Amino acid sequence: MNAPNNKGIFLSLDWFTISLYLIMLVWGWFSVCGATYDFNNPDIFSFATNSGKQIVWIATSLVLGCTILFIEKRVWDMSAYFIYAALMLLLVATIFIAPDAKGSRSWIPIGAGIKLQPAEFAKFAVALAIAKYMDVYGFTLKRTKNFATVVALIILPMLLIIAQRETGSALVYFSFFLMLYREGMTGSLLFTAFASVAYFVIGVRYADDYIAHMPVSIGECAVLILAQLFTTAMTWVFCRNRQALHIMLYTGLSATVLAFLFSAFVIPFDVCIVLLIVNVLQLAYLLGLAIYHRLARYFLIAGFALLSSGIYYVADWALEHLDDHQRVRIEVLLGKKEDLRGAGYNVNQAKIAIGSSGFWGKGFLNGTQTKLRYVPEQHTDFIFCTVGEEEGFVGAASVLIIYLIFIWRLIILAERQPDTLGRVYGYSVCCIFLFHLFINVGMVLGLTPVIGIPLPFFSYGGSSVWGFTILLFIFLRMDSERNLKQK
Numbered sequence: 001m002n003a004p005n006n007k008g009i010f011l012s013l014d015w016f017t018i019s020l021y022l023i024m025l026v027w028g029w030f031s032v033c034g035a036t037y038d039f040n041n042p043d044i045f046s047f048a049t050n051s052g053k054q055i056v057w058i059a060t061s062l063v064l065g066c067t068i069l070f071i072e073k074r075v076w077d078m079s080a081y082f083i084y085a086a087l088m089l090l091l092v093a094t095i096f097i098a099p100d101a102k103g104s105r106s107w108i109p110i111g112a113g114i115k116l117q118p119a120e121f122a123k124f125a126v127a128l129a130i131a132k133y134m135d136v137y138g139f140t141l142k143r144t145k146n147f148a149t150v151v152a153l154i155i156l157p158m159l160l161i162i163a164q165r166e167t168g169s170a171l172v173y174f175s176f177f178l179m180l181y182r183e184g185m186t187g188s189l190l191f192t193a194f195a196s197v198a199y200f201v202i203g204v205r206y207a208d209d210y211i212a213h214m215p216v217s218i219g220e221c222a223v224l225i226l227a228q229l230f231t232t233a234m235t236w237v238f239c240r241n242r243q244a245l246h247i248m249l250y251t252g253l254s255a256t257v258l259a260f261l262f263s264a265f266v267i268p269f270d271v272c273i274v275l276l277i278v279n280v281l282q283l284a285y286l287l288g289l290a291i292y293h294r295l296a297r298y299f300l301i302a303g304f305a306l307l308s309s310g311i312y313y314v315a316d317w318a319l320e321h322l323d324d325h326q327r328v329r330i331e332v333l334l335g336k337k338e339d340l341r342g343a344g345y346n347v348n349q350a351k352i353a354i355g356s357s358g359f360w361g362k363g364f365l366n367g368t369q370t371k372l373r374y375v376p377e378q379h380t381d382f383i384f385c386t387v388g389e390e391e392g393f394v395g396a397a398s399v400l401i402i403y404l405i406f407i408w409r410l411i412i413l414a415e416r417q418p419d420t421l422g423r424v425y426g427y428s429v430c431c432i433f434l435f436h437l438f439i440n441v442g443m444v445l446g447l448t449p450v451i452g453i454p455l456p457f458f459s460y461g462g463s464s465v466w467g468f469t470i471l472l473f474i475f476l477r478m479d480s481e482r483n484l485k486q487k
Contacts, residue, residue: 009069012480014413020406021065021457021472025058025465027399028383028458030364035379035386036460037365050379050460057462061469068473073481076474077421080132084153087125090118091160098164106166119169120467122157124474127428129153130176134183135421141184150180168451175435179427188238192304195230196311199223203312214263216271220312224275227308228252231282234301244289252278279309354388354396354444361392379460381452384444399458403437413479422478429475433468 029051036050044051098105107115130153134146141147154176161170181190206219232248235241259274283305290298356362379386388396407430414426433456440455442448454464 009477009480012483013069013476014409014479017406017409017413017472017476020402020409021469023402024406024457025061027402028455029054029058031383031386031390031458032379032460034365034390035383053462054460054465057465060462061465064466065469065473068470069477069480071477073422073478076128076478077132077135080128084125084129087118087122088156088160091122091157091164094118095160095163104165106161106164106169114462117169117461117463117467119157119161119164119166120463121470122161123172123432123467124471126153126157126173126176127425127432127471128474130179130428131421131425134424135419139420141180142186147185168453171439171451172432172435172453175431176428178431178434179424182427183424188234188300188304191230191234192307195226195304195308198226199308199311200315202226203315214268214271216263220272221275223312224272224279224309225256227279227305228256228275228282231279231286231301231305231308234304235286235298238297238301239289239295241289244285248282248285252282276309279305283309349385353385357389357392359393361388361390361395364390366390380454381440381450381459382444383455383459384441387458388444400437400441403433407434407437410475413475416482417479418482422475422482425478426475429471432471 032054033044033051037044038049043049045055046052047056094108095105098108101107106119107117109115130150133149133153139146141150154173158170158173161167161173177185177190177193181187203219203223206222207217209218210216211218211221228248229252232245232252235248236245255274255278256271259271263269263271283302286298286302286305290296290302384396384399387399391398410426410430410433414423414430417423417426436453436456439448439451439453440459443450454461456468457465
């Protein structure tokens with residue numbers, strides 16, 4: 001098979017996406033300048049400054065991206081598993097050879113003050129391996145073996161990164177499940193994940209609040225009622241059993257109302273006991289239906305019911321056994337505590353920076369919060385607050401619009417791929433960028449936990465810029481070959 005014509009490749013490149021990439025790199029560099037500018041050393045091009053170092057990272061990333069464009073798609077296809085294995089070994093080695101930095105062992109020094117974070121490069125390796133595994137005739141995620149293998153490919157790097165005590169980077173790998181949903185994963189798993197988050201947030205946030213004149217925890221009560229309703233809804237959606245719907249719905253509502261009335265007007269008691277009994281009876285009923293009808297769907301819904309009934313108590317136990325700083329961060333995020341000088345300091349200062357900027361912002365290098373270094377990590381994880389303060393609502397909104405256009409374009413490119421390899425890899429790239437954007441901007445605004453992940457192409461750092469460039473340009477090369485005929 002002859003190599004494709006390189007002229008054809010470059011004519012087939014999606015230059016619109018590349019233009020967005022270059023815009024974000026340049027805009028990101030100006031943001032790093034604004035976040036790290038030192039009036040005592042005003043030379044922003046000096047290699048002694050973060051802005052000067054970022055120029056090097058950007059320049060080398062451009063060379064890296066151009067180099068990737070010369071590597072044929074079939075090379076990535078054939079070497080996908082080897083790349084995955086090599087990155088997994090590097091993640092294992094990082095646990096033992098990386099020096100401790102703020103409690104994390106995730107950065108490997110390579111000399112001259114330069115450090116690399118293997119977790120940033122493992123993303124494209126995982127995306128390639130999953131795309132390679134799924135690119136076979138007749139592949140379906142409905143087969144348990146296939147689904148379990150794909151999940152294992154995702155979970156392995158997560159566990160290795162968690163072992164490096166870099167939880168934020170590990171959570172990014174959950175973004176691959178969005179791609180799996182596009183490829184046929186049942187929506188019940190995403191719904192289960194949504195329900196679990198809802199149980200955790202509501203249960204933890206209101207665990208210590210009680211209904212007036214009743215010894216009933218609002219958090220525990222709300223979680224158990226939601227578990228009843230969600231389980232009943234899933235029974236109808238996936239099994240279409242009207243009789244089961246009526247039995248579960250009316251029995252649950254009747255028992256709940258009677259328990260509240262008895263506790264309010266007769267003898268105050270913990271209504272959650274009755275709710276828990278109802279949930280257990282629902283579980284037993286579903287197991288009976290599964291045996292009688294011999295349908296696996298009832299077993300799966302029963303598993304959801306069991307998870308729903310127990311997740312509140314597991315979450316409460318897990319919260320108590322987290323490290324103090326992690327537990328306080330969660331409690332501050334959920335509004336249980338206000339710690340403006342401790343765990344909530346970063347987010348509070350970021351909000352002040354963005355909120356004080358007005359519509360047009362304070363201007364380049366004129367941000368007071370950023371110049372006085374009130375926001376920690378303002379050039380890395382909290383770079384968006386620098387954008388918001390200096391460029392105001394217009395600048396912050398423009399950055400978000402560019403990202404949304406960029407992600408939408410990636411979806412279009414993924415959909416037009418002629419094979420599963422390109423489509424799966426493309427959606428993996430899209431979901432990773434979307435996850436980073438949502439979590440990074442969300443944590444700056446106080447909407448998501450502070451887990452420390454960069455804003456692609458804006459945050460300072462060589463590992464970040466290189467990792468995202470590799471991730472993107474492999475896909476651009478794949479897309480450029482979609483219409484080429486090979487002999």
